[in-house]
Amino acid sequence: MRVKKTLIVGCLALGLAFTGSLSLADSHEKQNQDESRSEPKINDYSSMGEEYGSESTTPEMEDTDSASASRVDPPEVTQEGLVTGYEKYNGNCAQCHGEDAVGSSFAPSLVNRMKNLDYAGFVDVVTNGKTVFDSSTGGYNVMPAWKGNAAVMSSIDEIWGYVKARAEGELGLGRPK
């Protein structure tokens, strides 16, 4: 009985080893194919239509990498500045961070996040972006770098003012009055 059991377990193990892969005959053929064709054929049409490419209408951007080091004191933002911040936020940030900075299923609420982020940290992450890789799921969370976007960088203080005011409870929902 014991011998038979060992045989069965051994066969079972072999069976399991085969279940998840191709049959012997198939895999041999596949190996031959693999050797003769190492890379799949790649057709690249990524630059098609460039002859009708459009020029940017935004002004030239200076290098803003140093922005994060230049000041740590948060700026004063006027009421008018908050309106600008609200508009710039909606045009660039809202599609991920949600209306009124409440977040979405794919980007965090800034109403929460800004409670713990100071001005220097805010400017750094907006300017330079941040990619976070979760090795347990293989998933990425990506905050893009906005340093090449003049519309955002020229109003970074106003955007700061808006999201900070939302986080502190100073600004309600909707357009600032």
Added chain:
Amino acid sequence: MIGIIRKTIGYSLATAVFLAAGAAAVAEESKQSAGKLGSGNLMELAADPANWVMWGGSYDGQRYSKLDQINAANVAQLQPAWTFSTGVLRGHEGGPLVLGDTMYIHTPFPNNVFAIDLKTQGIKWKYSPTQDPSVIPVMCCDTVNRGLAYAEGKIFLQQADTTLVALDAKSGEVLWKTINGDPSKAQTNTNAPLVIGNKIITGISGGEFGVRGYVSAYDINDGKLIWRAYSTGPDDTMLIDPEKTIDAATGEPVGKDSSLKSWEGDQWKIGGGTTWGWFTYDPDLNLLYYGTGNPGTWNPAQRPGDNKWSMTIFARDADTGMAKWAYQMTPHDEWDYDGVNEKILVDQEIDGEMTPLVVHFDRNGFGYTQNRETGKLLKVAKYDPAVNWASEIDMTTGRPVLNDEYGTSGKVDENVTGICPAALGSKDQQPAAFSPKTGLFYVPTNHVCMDYEPNEVAYTAGQPYVGATLSMYPGPGDITNPVKEIEGERMGTFIAWDATTGKIKWSIPERFSVWSGALATAGDVVFYGSLEGHLKAIDAETGELLYSFKTPSGIIGNVNTWSFEGKQYIGILSGIGGWAGIGMAAGLEDPTAGLGAVGGYKDLQNYTQLGGVLTVFALPDSALEGEMVGQN
């Protein structure tokens, strides 16, 4: 050698008899399926209700199954049969494909593909693309993917980074790759491709980044480009014939430079018209049907003119790509009402005459019934009574009769309030279903309105090009023939619609937008999923709720059905996200309230968190005594 090993185990284990008997049945069915797999005839495979071989079930996009094992009398006994975790936590749109004994599942970014053995639910193979994560932030509305395509032993995946990949359906080996666009210019992909003959059709995304839209047809055998049609610009790039292509609004040829004349200067180059929706096809007319998205910036003042051919339904010759006719639903868009929703092909009687129709539920809140040969408008009516940006569509000019109070053009820095529908439309990508038995369409809708304020924006390649601030909130209480009481405010309605009369038959109010794709079956049952995560089955005639089950996360996927070894199955992906996952704070309470945003989104968080699971349902054996899977 494998056969011998299996026999040895079979004789020895307790489940031997069951396995042996089951193996014989499976072998027979596999032989049938394998034969069909090799036949290469996609339409034959689609006609077999045991399969679900393309996004819409069949080329007409009706999302209707002839299976009737599950019916209105027994669906209350439905129960989960098995589940599968995709391992990804993002919005799960689309649905699984089933071919014979194999299911093919896709995921949001990073767009993994699994081939599942339906007998064991084990993974036959997995394809894990390597994609640069920098594509993620240029996808406006979550990193969704609307699904795979199958033809001739190949599985096709349209990746987010625009790479179109052909995989061997048996082994998962990569056969070829085609790079369809350039993410550094904010071109990405979310659509499900469609195979027609030797071609695979796919679109492009990026309307919120000024991407000029296009549709491409690639050869399924090597991925080479066969034709590409742009949505804006010179006639030859759009595959439009000025004398032959008909403008269905007027019934006249479109004329020379129909697009260029409707834009100022070079605006058409950043003119959107992206093509991220669903594709359908009429094999007799050999016409491909699809729609185009918004005309670039959301600030209409920056783009005077009709902005053709954004917001347009195109009927194109599948072989050459040439446009037979085109119809623009929303000229000079002021609200982001993308025209990409699925164009469903049905044959019904209109005013006593059997007519080949194309029916679609546009983002703009109007249900269009057109002759699909000519594009002629037959019936157009609001499929949500709250729609107010236009009072009707003028049937002689084909143009909307605008309500200036809710227009936003020329109102730069002016907040226009109370516009219905909101930018996400009376219906977004979530596809409807049609039942030839009831003659009704089953439509998952949004009931959301908005305040919209345009502002000036500049264009930078690869950067957002939006130009408006939005505030969205639940729509008013208007509802047509509700099947149950509304409890409080609502942001969604599931309706039954008669496209021959342009009327809502009945409405099911839902607390949140109904963002899932519907399914209709010959069992007189209709399925859909709620944003809180319930898979629901309703009576196709009355809308009465017959079954409901809370799946692990909010549903934005499409309900599909198939049969395997004599049993009918219902499958749905759960995983909240997509534009439905966007935070919407305003509406359910005082909009001037302070911290602790209340309203739509916060409420949704009380019902669901992120997830990524396929749940498969079937009737228990006790409900199936003496039954066979129906084939009609």
